[in-house]
Amino acid sequence: MTLRVCLDCSTAFAVGVRLCPHCGSERNAEQGTAAAMGIHAGVPVETEEDTMPKITRHGGASFPPDEETAAAEVDGAGAAEPETTDVTPGYEDMTVEQLKEQLAARDLPKSGKRDELVQRLRDDDAATETE
Incomplete structure (x- = not known):
């Protein structure tokens, strides 16, 4: 089955639909073509591995950041505070x-x-x- 891909938001939808159901754009191309992959606009296309994590509907990244990124975030925020142990039972x-x-x-x-x-x-x- 062939699908159309919105060139503005990259939503895939059925061939018979004229407007993108997500953003309402009329700009679309057949899935798998150069236009759908963004090549027509000179936009670089990453085919090996996406470096940008997808955002889940719960707001978090779909895969965790690598160790270097996590270490940089801790270093950038200052020294991590030592964990205090609460002696009061929960x-x-x-x-x-x-x-x-x-x-x-x-x-x-x-x-x-x-x-x-x-x-x-x-x-x-x-x-x-x-x-």
Whole structure:
């Protein structure tokens, strides 16, 4: 099946369609021809490997940058900040069942809402630190 390629946005579409469905341009050529590849306008065409990453619909590049680019980005942004380890356990990430297990291990009451359980564990952590 032959397709047409928009010369403005490079969208491929069916032969019978007059305007590009993406940008509305009338400029198009048959897919695979020199015009469709941009040669008619003197635009260099990369056939081996594209160096520009395609952008996904989620906004990120479809392939990660090479190591040199990643290193340059870190160097350009200044020294990377050292990671700080948070000594407070991630109670927000725990399930209610896990919170109750923590409370039971400390001989603390296991009743109440999730926020109350978390607060009870934090209060116990603070009391243990001051001792």
